[in-house]
Amino acid sequence: MTIFIATLKVKPGLEAEFERLQTELSQISHATEPDMHVYDVIRRKDQPGTYVVYARFKDEAAFQVHQQAPDHDRLVPPILATLAEDMDLQFFDYVA
Numbered sequence: 001m002t003i004f005i006a007t008l009k010v011k012p013g014l015e016a017e018f019e020r021l022q023t024e025l026s027q028i029s030h031a032t033e034p035d036m037h038v039y040d041v042i043r044r045k046d047q048p049g050t051y052v053v054y055a056r057f058k059d060e061a062a063f064q065v066h067q068q069a070p071d072h073d074r075l076v077p078p079i080l081a082t083l084a085e086d087m088d089l090q091f092f093d094y095v096a
Helices: 015-032 060-068 070-081
Strands: 002-009 036-043 050-057 088-093
Touching: 002 060, 015 036, 015 050, 015 070, 036 060, 050 060, 060 070
Parallel strands: none
Antiparallel strands: 002 050, 002 088, 036 050
């Protein structure tokens, strides 16, 4: 399995827009990508404007399908525009 965890810090005042875009991306991805097992967007309670995206895919090919999906191309640029700084993106291998 291919997994990524992204930490994203959103510009003040753009949290609702970020959440709306990420919710749409999560819902579409779950509906159209059967080999994507998880796409969760969570908000840190102790750091306002800080979010974590946890995504798990069947394999690298499934991750590539996600990256190349039309809705990904449509939604990611406005998501990135809400960020206060570059995201911290890390990749992992599933263990258990």
